[in-house]
Amino acid sequence: MMLIEETTVPTGALPVAFFKEHLRLGSGFSDAGLQDDLLESFLRSALAAIEGRTGKALIExxxxxxxxxxxxxxxxxxxxxxxxxxxxxxxxxxxxxxxxxxxxxxxxxxxxxxxxxxxxxxxxxxxxxxxxxxxxxxxGFGPEWSDLPADLRQAVLLLAAHYYEYRHEVQYDGGCMPFGVSALIERYRTMRLLGGGAA
Structure with missing residues (x-):
């Protein structure tokens, strides 16, 4: 059994500008656009991590x-x-x-x-x-960022901000998500009973 992602999340669906505001980078930076690629990579990483934990596709x-x-x-x-x-x-x-x-x-x-x-x-x-x-x-929940439920949007932003804040850390932390992120995504996690049967 193999699951393959045939199309990727388009850049236009990622809330880079909103993420800047979340990080309080929205003003006072004349070269703010220089970080866009970095911020996009953290958003993609956060999306992938949350999708992996929940078994849900976020962006369609x-x-x-x-x-x-x-x-x-x-x-x-x-x-x-x-x-x-x-x-x-x-x-x-x-x-x-x-x-x-x-x-x-x-x-x-x-x-x-x-x-x-x-x-x-x-x-x-x-x-x-x-x-x-x-x-x-x-x-996926829909083709746009706004199609995601509010708690999943918040979880992605929190996790992406965590990656941004600790981007220079090299020590392995066991892969644990911050508690706030785990709490937000918990209700979306798929319960696997009886060896992951047909239903």
Whole structure:
């Protein structure tokens, strides 16, 4: 099983100017634009870290997910949330020949924790012994920074500010997030029960 980010967060969706204000860099710097690339990198790092902890895509983009078998032939939980659309489902044989699955044979069941790719009818398309299925999906709260819930926006800014303030630190801290960030993202974390089953 492999999840690939096919499109990246566009620079225009990142709140660099707002982050400057958060860091109190909004005025008094004639060369303030010189730090934009640095601030953008901290925002991207904070987004990635929070997405990793929560299993959520924050800014909307396209992902592809490849599997060699369904956990349940009638419905398959997707590895990321929230998912707003299934772009396509493609079967690939061992020679990478592609067969697009009829979109009328499946549907998306949206869910904030575990969106589901569900069969319309008896089952999802069968996957041959040496075949793979690739599901491409549009995931994220929306294409703009303002589409994120307020607590996730605050968590990203706090974590990016933490990275900025401690950018010269080289000592390993165990990868722990600041308490305020952890508290803000806790309700978005996906609970994994029974070995991460189909639902």
């Amino acid at each position: 983009r396209t992902f592809s997910w490849s599997v060699t078998r369904w956990r349940d032939s009638g419905a398959q939980a997707l590895p990321i949330a929230p998912v707003s659309a299934i772009v396509d489902v493609v079967l690939l044989d061992r020679l990478d020949n592609e067969a697009v699955v009829d979109a009328n044979s499946y549907q998306l069941r949206p869910d904030m924790q575990r969106p589901i790719l569900a069969a319309i009818g008896a089952s999802l398309p069968p996957i041959g012994q040496s075949d793979t299925v690739r599901v491409r999906m549009l995931a």
